[in-house]
Amino acid sequence: MAGVPAHWEFDEVYDAVDRGCGDFIIDLKRVVTHLPPGTNLMVASRDAGAPVEIPAWCRLTRHRLVDAAPPFYLIRTRS
């Protein structure tokens, strides 16, 4: 995917395109639920609220936001 930081290493990709807020979050949860702990997931969301929304979601759910380079976010699923 063009623009993703070259040094990021990830196992899975979830591209939400331009979706954001609750409808995106509940789908993100469903994606993460099926991943083993410690999975590196690269999420893409071009929604204007995503730079605030995704870090908040990570704090709430205790998944680790490893790095952010909007519209790309590198998340490691919690152990």
Add this chain to the structure above:
Amino acid sequence: MSNTFCVTITECKTNGDKATLGFVVANAALGSDKDTMIFLSADGVWAAVKGEYEKIDEGAPFAPLKDLVDKFVGNGGRILVCSPCIKKRGITEDMLVDGATPAGGAALVEFLADGAPCVAY
């Protein structure tokens, strides 16, 4: 931090935007690992009535209300519907969507009294 979250919605036919937003935020709470309950009252009860909730669609970027409600219920969210409010409107329990349950004010009070934060639409 509380593990529960409540959304109250009092409009639907009168303001589809509010019903839609209420369910969007409830899905954000549910997707953030919160035990989430939606309390529908007044005109908001229509958001859980089969044959009615399909009619609310605010357009992009919002999903149709039916999709939001079905996703909420399908992911384990609870909907309580004010029982006198449905009675007033001639709505019976069999007309409600799966996952929606008639309840009185005490159920809402109990949920909030246990410490659930609440946002109103």
